[in-house]
Amino acid sequence: MGKKAELVAPAGNLASLKAAAENGADSVYVGFRDQTNARNFEGLNFSDQDIEEGLRYLHQRGKGLYLAINTFPQKEDFPRWQKAVDRAVSFGVDAIILADLGVLSYARTRYPQQEIHLSVQASSSNHESINFYKKHFNIKRVILPRVVTLDEIRYIHQNTDVELEVFAIGGLCINIEGRCFLSSFVTGASTNTEGACSPSRFVEFSTDEGGNLSIRLNGVLLNRLSQGEASPYPTCCKGRYLMPDGTISYPMEEPSSLNVVELLPGLLEAGVCAFKIEGRQRTRAYIKEVTRIISEAIREYEANPNSYRVKEEWLNRAIRTFEGTTQTLACYMEK
Numbered sequence: 001m002g003k004k005a006e007l008v009a010p011a012g013n014l015a016s017l018k019a020a021a022e023n024g025a026d027s028v029y030v031g032f033r034d035q036t037n038a039r040n041f042e043g044l045n046f047s048d049q050d051i052e053e054g055l056r057y058l059h060q061r062g063k064g065l066y067l068a069i070n071t072f073p074q075k076e077d078f079p080r081w082q083k084a085v086d087r088a089v090s091f092g093v094d095a096i097i098l099a100d101l102g103v104l105s106y107a108r109t110r111y112p113q114q115e116i117h118l119s120v121q122a123s124s125s126n127h128e129s130i131n132f133y134k135k136h137f138n139i140k141r142v143i144l145p146r147v148v149t150l151d152e153i154r155y156i157h158q159n160t161d162v163e164l165e166v167f168a169i170g171g172l173c174i175n176i177e178g179r180c181f182l183s184s185f186v187t188g189a190s191t192n193t194e195g196a197c198s199p200s201r202f203v204e205f206s207t208d209e210g211g212n213l214s215i216r217l218n219g220v221l222l223n224r225l226s227q228g229e230a231s232p233y234p235t236c237c238k239g240r241y242l243m244p245d246g247t248i249s250y251p252m253e254e255p256s257s258l259n260v261v262e263l264l265p266g267l268l269e270a271g272v273c274a275f276k277i278e279g280r281q282r283t284r285a286y287i288k289e290v291t292r293i294i295s296e297a298i299r300e301y302e303a304n305p306n307s308y309r310v311k312e313e314w315l316n317r318a319i320r321t322f323e324g325t326t327q328t329l330a331c332y333m334e335k
Contacts, residue, residue: 010280012044019288024295027064036084039280040195064094070119104137117141127159157271170278182236257322261297
């Protein structure tokens, strides 16, 4: 094999960053505590001091830090995104992850040597688009949306020299990332500019006398769960609704999580160079476990590709961390 695959893990705080590094991550991606970050959840993300400490910790161990500035500024707010780029570069992060054309232009013009990765929020899912970003902004890597198939990834790789990163494990987005308005419609807070789908200030959990759990977003009932049922993440796409025929079901997406351990050989052979774990909003325990699982799978394949077999324990361990009770390959095999 050539260059070994990179494992990119999420972190919403320093404890998670360290857990990722200790359990096999080659790099960790983080964000600032503001709207420039597409996981702008209350109580999470990194201060300037956290970034400095995280960088020291990772670089001492030969690992990288990527910083996501991947939301879409409005005209009057653009200086905030410029300052975020300035801060990231001043810290010496290994790459910045960008989505907005204006922010990309600013970063590349001001910092011609800075490594730039194209965020999944940019929704770049074909080689023409990717090569456009390479030509105009000299991106090194693109994070592909979770809507492309294995065959499409292979075709993209054959038609671009930009590095390809894909999601390997974690939550799913049924829409092309960066283009969903369901949460915005219900809450009035734009996911793409404010930086959070289903912001926590709009989420309400309540239980009735029978112990049934109700989940609401800005007063809209998304789900009612009986005792023992797994709770999905409180987003509109994972809501369970009353259907026209009178049944109650998940019309858009049942609670299920991506896990590509059985597809690792195919993805690597198709040209993927990096595997991303979803979940900067998730707990340290989640990040520790799923990072270890994917790391073990990647290293086992690299050690002996011809004898690679999925271990049942990887699947069992992963499912204990997921929001649902099933695992999926999502669109990688077919749409």
